[in-house]
Amino acid sequence: MFQKLRSRRGETLAEMLVSIVVFGLSVAMMVLMIMSAGRITQQTNQKDSENLEALSKVEGFADEAHRKDDGTEIQWNVTISDGGRSVSVHVDGYEAGGLKSYKMP
Numbered sequence: 001m002f003q004k005l006r007s008r009r010g011e012t013l014a015e016m017l018v019s020i021v022v023f024g025l026s027v028a029m030m031v032l033m034i035m036s037a038g039r040i041t042q043q044t045n046q047k048d049s050e051n052l053e054a055l056s057k058v059e060g061f062a063d064e065a066h067r068k069d070d071g072t073e074i075q076w077n078v079t080i081s082d083g084g085r086s087v088s089v090h091v092d093g094y095e096a097g098g099l100k101s102y103k104m105p
Contacts, residue, residue, distance in 0.1 A: 072096050 011019075074093040079086060092103045 074100075 072094055074095055075091070076093075077088050077090055079088045081087075094101045094103075
């Protein structure tokens with residue numbers, strides 16, 4: 001019976017406590033990373049919807065578009081009026097495969 005108590009095999013209490021603390025800190029860091037990723041995703045989705053809404057409004061104010069012969073380059077003027085004040089902006093764009101790209105001065 002005394003042979004078993006003197007055995008040096010196995011972990012000590014201090015080693016077990018240290019490993020539990022390290023594991024707990026690892027789990028806490030993982031939870032914080034997942035929460036941050038969720039928050040960042042939510043903010044990105046909100047900004048994307050705001051940008052899409054703004055772009056849709058701008059496209060709604062566009063005058064007739066002028067296309068080049070190959071059909072990929074688009075040029076038009078966007079005029080926005082508000083309370084007697086009017087602003088006109090020239091927009092260059094490209095369209096290919098259903099996707100549009102805009103370049104404003």
